[in-house]
Amino acid sequence: MSLEIILVGILVGIANFASRFGPFYFIQKHQQHTQKRGAVWIKIALGSIGIAAISSMLVVATLPPLLETPNKSFAMFVGFVVLTGLYFKFKRIVLATLTAALAYGLVYTYVPFHF
Numbered sequence: 001m002s003l004e005i006i007l008v009g010i011l012v013g014i015a016n017f018a019s020r021f022g023p024f025y026f027i028q029k030h031q032q033h034t035q036k037r038g039a040v041w042i043k044i045a046l047g048s049i050g051i052a053a054i055s056s057m058l059v060v061a062t063l064p065p066l067l068e069t070p071n072k073s074f075a076m077f078v079g080f081v082v083l084t085g086l087y088f089k090f091k092r093i094v095l096a097t098l099t100a101a102l103a104y105g106l107v108y109t110y111v112p113f114h115f
Contacts (some may be wrong), residue, residue, distance in 0.1 A: 079104030
């Protein structure tokens with residue numbers, strides 16, 4: 001794997017974490033004088049970070065293969081549609097991610113579909 005890809009992944013991860021976690025942290029710090037609700041805000045933050053992290057990893061993981069083999073973009077499209085559909089249907093990111101990876105791999109390997 002190229003150093004550039006690793007650096008892009010790290011930068012995307014840091015930006016993703018900062019943009020998702022930062023607002024919740026500052027809201028909690030500015031509302032310390034109000035009624036304490038425990039760690040509810042961190043559960044909301046971590047829930048948001050999880051979905052955003054999967055989306056960021058999807059972008060970072062699909063960009064290099066797409067640049068190298070643009071004729072397999074249909075497989076990436078199928079994987080993304082399966083991921084999105086299953087997540088919105090069942091609200092389980094692990095099941096959606098694993099099934100989308102399987103669908104992507106099967107289409108990438110066995111469907112000789114070129115654009």
